Amino acid sequence: xxxxxxxxxxxxxxxxxxxxxxxxxxxxxxxxxxxxxxxxxxxxxxxxxxxxxxxxxxxxxxxxxxxxxxxxxxxxxxxxxxxxxxxxxxxxxxxxxxxxxxxxxxxxxxxxxxxxxxxxxxxxxxxxxxxxxxxxxxxxxxxxxxxxxxxxxxxxxxxxxxxxxxxxxxxxxxxxxxxxxxxxxxxxxxxxxxxxxxxxxxxxxxxxxxxxxxxxxxxxxxxxxxxxxxxxxxxxxxxxxxxxxxxxxxxxxxxxxxxxxxxxxxxxxxxxxxxxxxxxxxxxxxxxxxxxxxxxxxxxxxxxxxxxxxxxxxxxxxxxxxxxxxxxxxxxxxxxxxxxxxxxxxxxxxxxxxxxxxxxxxxxxxxxxxxxxxxxxxxxxxxxxxxxxxxxxxxxxx
Numbered sequence: 001x002x003x004x005x006x007x008x009x010x011x012x013x014x015x016x017x018x019x020x021x022x023x024x025x026x027x028x029x030x031x032x033x034x035x036x037x038x039x040x041x042x043x044x045x046x047x048x049x050x051x052x053x054x055x056x057x058x059x060x061x062x063x064x065x066x067x068x069x070x071x072x073x074x075x076x077x078x079x080x081x082x083x084x085x086x087x088x089x090x091x092x093x094x095x096x097x098x099x100x101x102x103x104x105x106x107x108x109x110x111x112x113x114x115x116x117x118x119x120x121x122x123x124x125x126x127x128x129x130x131x132x133x134x135x136x137x138x139x140x141x142x143x144x145x146x147x148x149x150x151x152x153x154x155x156x157x158x159x160x161x162x163x164x165x166x167x168x169x170x171x172x173x174x175x176x177x178x179x180x181x182x183x184x185x186x187x188x189x190x191x192x193x194x195x196x197x198x199x200x201x202x203x204x205x206x207x208x209x210x211x212x213x214x215x216x217x218x219x220x221x222x223x224x225x226x227x228x229x230x231x232x233x234x235x236x237x238x239x240x241x242x243x244x245x246x247x248x249x250x251x252x253x254x255x256x257x258x259x260x261x262x263x264x265x266x267x268x269x270x271x272x273x274x275x276x277x278x279x280x281x282x283x284x285x286x287x288x289x290x291x292x293x294x295x296x297x298x299x300x301x302x303x304x305x306x307x308x309x310x311x312x313x314x315x316x317x318x319x320x321x322x323x324x325x326x327x328x329x330x331x332x333x334x335x336x337x338x339x340x341x342x343x344x345x346x347x348x349x350x351x352x353x354x355x356x357x358x359x360x361x362x363x364x365x366x367x368x369x370x371x372x373x374x375x376x377x378x379x380x381x382x383x384x385x386x387x388x389x390x391x392x393x394x395x396x397x398x
Contacts, residue, residue, distance in 0.1 A: 053320065061327045061342075070153050070337030074102035076120040078111040081130040085169060089142075092168025093124070098157045115194065117370045118356055121147045121336060122157060134187055141188045148193035149363045150204050153334035162189055195363045202275040207358040208331040210267050211351040214260055215297055216322055222256060222301025223314040231310065245393045249386070253298035260294045271362075281361035285368045289357035292378040296350045299385045306392035325349045330356070353377050 077090060093099045102120045105111050114120040125143035133140035144161050146154040165187075196203045243251075271277040300321070308314045326332065328346035335346060346352045353374035360366035360374075 057320075057324065061324060066327065066333050067337040067339075068152060068333060069156055070334045071097045072100045073098060073122060073153070073157055073336050074120045075099040075122045075124060076102050076111050076114045077104045078108060078123060078125040079104050079106060080128045081126050081132075083131040085131050085134060086126050088168045088171075089126075089165055090124070092164050093161070096160065096164045098160055098164070113370070115145060115147055116360070116364045116366055117373060118147070118360060119373070121153065130187075139188050141190050143190050143192065145192040145194050147364075148196040148199060149359050150330070150334060151196060151199040151201060152204075153336060154193065155199075158191060158193065161191065165189060203277050203363060204359070205331075206267075206271045206275050206277050207362050208329075208355045210264055210358050211293070211329065211354045212326060212331060213263060213267060214294060214354075215325055215351050216318075217263065218256055218260060218294060218297040219301040219304065219321065220315060220318040221259075222253060222298050223304040223308070223318055224311050226252060226302060226305035227308055227311050227314045230305070245390050249299065249302055249389060249393065253295070253302060256298055257291075257294055260290075264290060277362060279362050280365035281370075282367040285366065285371050286358065286361045288368070289354060289361075289371060289375060289378070292375065292382060293350055293354040293357075296378060296382045296385060299382065299389050300350075303385055303389040303392060306389065325351050328352070347377065348381065350378060350381050 075093065079086070090101070094101060099122060103110075103114060108125075111120075111123055111125070115123050123143075123145040125145070127140060127143070130140045130142070142165070144158075146158050148154045148158075193199065268279075272279065301318070304314055304317045304321075308317055324345070328338070328342055329335070329349055329352040330346070331351070335343065335352070338346065356374045357366075357371045360371055364370070
């Protein structure tokens with residue numbers, strides 16, 4: 001008995017005419033490209049993360065961290081006389097929220113060193129026999145010195161200090177002393193804008209450009225150069241050689257130090273000849289800070305190259321690091337006006353310390369002793385980045 005095999009329904013593939021008809025539909029072509037891009041975005045996680053994080057970072061930094069009205073600026077008081085009038089003046093400065101007392105001293109050299117090193121942004125000098133002369137109506141001088149190397153940071157407090165002192169002494173100049181409070185103040189408040197008396201913006205911006213240019217170029221060049229070798233396959237040949245990781249890291253970064261020397265020479269030459277920015281400090285101190293900063297940036301680029309796969313990702317990662325570095329370094333906005341959390345992040349950024357070093361040396365006449373507070377953080381950051389870069393590179397070797 002013949003049994004006919006069960007008939008299975010055949011799966012018919014679309015004909016060529018059907019495929020051509022579908023391909024001719026604009027909506028089908030559009031959807032095909034649309035879904036293809038989503039697949040590409042899912043595969044390129046670094047780019048997708050940049051697209052999400054950059055708007056969030058810009059909103060947080062520009063909304064919370066950036067402030068052009070600095071408050072609680074460090075003030076050192078050189079106190080050669082003490083009494084109720086002086087204490088009221090100091091209390092008035094603190095209560096205004098513009099200032100916070102960093103230190104009180106009787107040593108003029110110590111007070112000047114704190115202003116030059118950046119430990120304090122303002123200096124109040126109360127001279128000898130101030131209260132005695134004030135009561136006698138001799139109008140003693142009260143010196144208020146401001147670090148005007150950053151005109152934006154100094155502008156608000158300098159403009160408010162006269163009214164603050166008058167308000168602080170208003171209740172003291174009553175009764176028997178009411179005769180001392182007519183239209184003319186019983187004291188002479190002398191305001192010195194040190195290091196940049198004219199408030200020239202170029203004196204503040206041009207030295208900071210050294211850090212911005214070096215950060216933007218050196219980190220990106222190093223990261224892209226090493227990533228390009230990985231894309232072309234030449235890095236695999238290097239990995240097969242007996243060259244040690246630290247030798248690769250040094251060999252890859254040292255040539256760019258020469259490029260950085262050319263860059264800083266051109267910027268310093270332009271600063272002096274075109275913008276007439278003074279250079280009053282130690283050249284050795286500037287060179288030491290420059291060397292540490294350049295090495296830090298080059299190793300940061302090396303570290304980025306171990307975390308990305310393409311040159312485009314290297315550029316994106318560099319920009320991701322460059323944006324907060326520029327905003328939180330004190331280059332465009334007063335560092336002291338930022339909230340505490342933003343200052344904590346800014347202290348971990350190499351460019352913050354380098355900009356301070358350049359401004360101290362060029363504008364304040366600082367020497368090596370005056371910049372030690374910014375040299376040792378650069379050394380720590382350099383060590384951390386170098387360690388991470390070596391660890392990441394060893395994993396690549398494995």
